[in-house]
Amino acid sequence: MPLSLTEVLETVRMTEADAFDIRTVTLGISLRGCASRDAESTRRNVVDRVRRVAEHHVAAAEEVERLYGVRIANKRVSITPAALVADGFSPADFVRLAEALDGAAAEVGVDYLAGFSALVEKGATPGDAALIEALPEALAATERVCASVACGSTAAGINADAVLSVARAIKGMAARTAERDSIGCAKFVAFCNAVGDNPFVAGAFHGPSEPGAALNVGISGPGVVLRAIEALGPEADFGAVTDAIKTMAFKITRAGELVGRRVAERLSERSGARVPFGVVDISLAPTPADRDSVGDVLRAMGLVDVGAPGTTAALAMLNEAVKRGGLMAARHVGGLSGAFMPVSEDQAMIDAAASGHLTLEKLEAMSAICSVGLDMVAIPGDTSAETIAGILFDEFAIGMINDKTTAVRIIPVAGKGVGEWADYGGLLGRAPVMPVSGVGNAVFARRGGRIPAPIRALTN
Amino acid sequence: MSADVRALIDRIASALGPEATPERVERVARAVLDARAPAEPARAPAPSRRAHADVSSPPDGATRVVVTAYGEDQPGVLAAITAELSAAGANVLDVSQKVLQGYFTVVLVADLAAGTDLGAVRQTLQSRGEAMGARVLLQHEELFQAMHRP
Numbered sequence: 001m002p003l004s005l006t007e008v009l010e011t012v013r014m015t016e017a018d019a020f021d022i023r024t025v026t027l028g029i030s031l032r033g034c035a036s037r038d039a040e041s042t043r044r045n046v047v048d049r050v051r052r053v054a055e056h057h058v059a060a061a062e063e064v065e066r067l068y069g070v071r072i073a074n075k076r077v078s079i080t081p082a083a084l085v086a087d088g089f090s091p092a093d094f095v096r097l098a099e100a101l102d103g104a105a106a107e108v109g110v111d112y113l114a115g116f117s118a119l120v121e122k123g124a125t126p127g128d129a130a131l132i133e134a135l136p137e138a139l140a141a142t143e144r145v146c147a148s149v150a151c152g153s154t155a156a157g158i159n160a161d162a163v164l165s166v167a168r169a170i171k172g173m174a175a176r177t178a179e180r181d182s183i184g185c186a187k188f189v190a191f192c193n194a195v196g197d198n199p200f201v202a203g204a205f206h207g208p209s210e211p212g213a214a215l216n217v218g219i220s221g222p223g224v225v226l227r228a229i230e231a232l233g234p235e236a237d238f239g240a241v242t243d244a245i246k247t248m249a250f251k252i253t254r255a256g257e258l259v260g261r262r263v264a265e266r267l268s269e270r271s272g273a274r275v276p277f278g279v280v281d282i283s284l285a286p287t288p289a290d291r292d293s294v295g296d297v298l299r300a301m302g303l304v305d306v307g308a309p310g311t312t313a314a315l316a317m318l319n320e321a322v323k324r325g326g327l328m329a330a331r332h333v334g335g336l337s338g339a340f341m342p343v344s345e346d347q348a349m350i351d352a353a354a355s356g357h358l359t360l361e362k363l364e365a366m367s368a369i370c371s372v373g374l375d376m377v378a379i380p381g382d383t384s385a386e387t388i389a390g391i392l393f394d395e396f397a398i399g400m401i402n403d404k405t406t407a408v409r410i411i412p413v414a415g416k417g418v419g420e421w422a423d424y425g426g427l428l429g430r431a432p433v434m435p436v437s438g439v440g441n442a443v444f445a446r447r448g449g450r451i452p453a454p455i456r457a458l459t460n
Numbered sequence: 461m462s463a464d465v466r467a468l469i470d471r472i473a474s475a476l477g478p479e480a481t482p483e484r485v486e487r488v489a490r491a492v493l494d495a496r497a498p499a500e501p502a503r504a505p506a507p508s509r510r511a512h513a514d515v516s517s518p519p520d521g522a523t524r525v526v527v528t529a530y531g532e533d534q535p536g537v538l539a540a541i542t543a544e545l546s547a548a549g550a551n552v553l554d555v556s557q558k559v560l561q562g563y564f565t566v567v568l569v570a571d572l573a574a575g576t577d578l579g580a581v582r583q584t585l586q587s588r589g590e591a592m593g594a595r596v597l598l599q600h601e602e603l604f605q606a607m608h609r610p
Contacts, residue, residue: 001609002554002569003526003569003601003604003605003608003609005556005558005565005567007604007607007608008526008528008567008604009528009565009567010608011603011604011607011608012528012530012597016595016597066578066579066582067578067599067600068599068600068602068603069597069598069599069600069603070599070603250610251607251608252607254606254607254610255603255606255607257606258602258603258606329610
C-alpha cells in the first residue's frame, strides 16, 4: 500500500513540531583483554581500543541522521566497567584513566563516555574501592566521562558498605565541583539491579556478558505521546489513553530500531569490523525543551500538576502502555525501558518541584513503577552523607524487592539551600533545590555489611 | 497524449488550485516528465507513473525518498521543488498538495538514481524552499515504511 499524505505528515510533525528525536546511539565497547601489567600500559590499551572501535561512530550516526531526517541528539560510548579492567590501580591511577578516557571521547567526537564504573552488589575488590575513592577527582577533572556504581541487586541484596562509600563519594563530587553547582554529581549514578546494555547516561556501561562491541539505541518522544493524549480530550477513558500511547510508542520505537540498525551497518562498513545492533531502550527520555516532557504527559492525563494524587498511577499506566507498543515494534528491547522522570531535564517536573507540588517522597513512590529512581534531584548542599545513604537505601530496597532497576542521581548542591537553583544548561537543564527530611538515621546508615537478598531471589 | 500524462496534468492542475495557469501547469508537468528521462542507458525502466507511488522497490541502486514542504501558501513552491528534483535526475512517483487556511503542504515520493548525492539535493531543496518561505525536508522513504507499514 502506498503511503498516505496523513501518514507522511504524521511522521514529519513528530520531528518538526513534537521534538521527536533519537536520544542516543550508544556504542558499547568491551575492554576485556586491555588489562596489562602496569597502569600506564593498561591505560594505553584502553584508549587505543576506544579510539579504534569508536573512530567512525559519530560519522556513521550523522550519515543516518541525514538519510532519515531524524535528529540523533547524542552519540555516546559505553565501556566495560573500568574497575574490572583496572583492578589493582591506585585512586590516582584511576583519575589518570578517567582523564585519558575523556581525551579519547573528545577525539572520537562523542558527547559522553560512560562506564567509569564498579559492580559491587555483593562486595568490593581493592580496585572497586580505589575507583569509588577516585570518583570526586575523576569527575571534576573530566567533561564527558560518566560513572556509576552498582550497589545491590535482587540476587545479592544490598551492599551497605558500598552505599555509605558512595554517599560519601557523592558529597566529595559535590565539593570538588562546587563552583559549577556540583555538576560532578550529575555524571554519576548509583544503581540497584544495574543492566549492561543501557544506552542512557550517566548510568550506561558495557556489561561483562556483552559482545566485543554493540550498538544500542535510546529513544525519546514525550512530545509525540503528549499530542496523542491531548487529541483524545478529557472524556476518553483509560483504555483509550492506553491505546493512544501504545500506538505512538510503537511508531517511535520502529524509528529507533531502524536508525539503530542502520548506524550499526554503517559503522561496520566504515570500520571493517562487524558491530551488531543490540537493543532499543524504549524509555521516553524528556528534555527541558517545550512539550518534550513526561510531566506534561502526566498532566495531559488529567492531573493539574505532577505530584497530585493519582500521579503514581498515571506514570504506571504510561510506563505499561509504552512497553506494550515498544515490545511489538523492536526485535530486542533492553536497557532501562521505562518512563524517565529526571527532575532537572523536564520542564513540567521542574515546575512541579519548584512549586512544592512534587516532593522527594512522591518521587520515591513514583520510582517504584518506572525505570529509574531519583534522577537529577538537587538537594541542599549541607545534606549529610548518612541522609544521602538513607535515600539510596530506600531506592535500592524498592529495586531489590520488586526485581527492577532503580537508580539515584542526586546532587547535594554545594553552598545552596531550598529555594535556590542548580543550573547546568543543555540536556541536564536546571533544578530547584528540594527539601530533604532531616530526621536522623546515622546509626542505620553506618551499620555496614549487607542487607540480605530477598526471598524473591530464591527462585530455584 | 497518453492517459497517464493527462492524469498527471489533471493532478497538477487540481493541486495548484486557483494558481493553475496553463503556463504553471505546463512548467510543473514538464519538470515531472523530464524527470522520467533515464539518467543512464543501463538504468532499469522507470515504473509506470500512476496516481499513487508504486510500492515495489525502487529500481537498481536508486534511493526512494519522501520530500515534504510546508509553509505559507505562495505560488511556485511545487514548481521549484519539481524543477530541482528534475535537475537531480529524480523520477517523481507521487505528488500530493493541500492548501488549508493559507498554509500548504506538499508531499512527493521520488526515486533518486544510484550515485546521487542526497545531501546536495536536500541542501538545494532547502535553500530554494527557504527563499520562498517554505520548509523542505528530504527523507529516505524507509523511515515512513518502518513507522507505518510494519
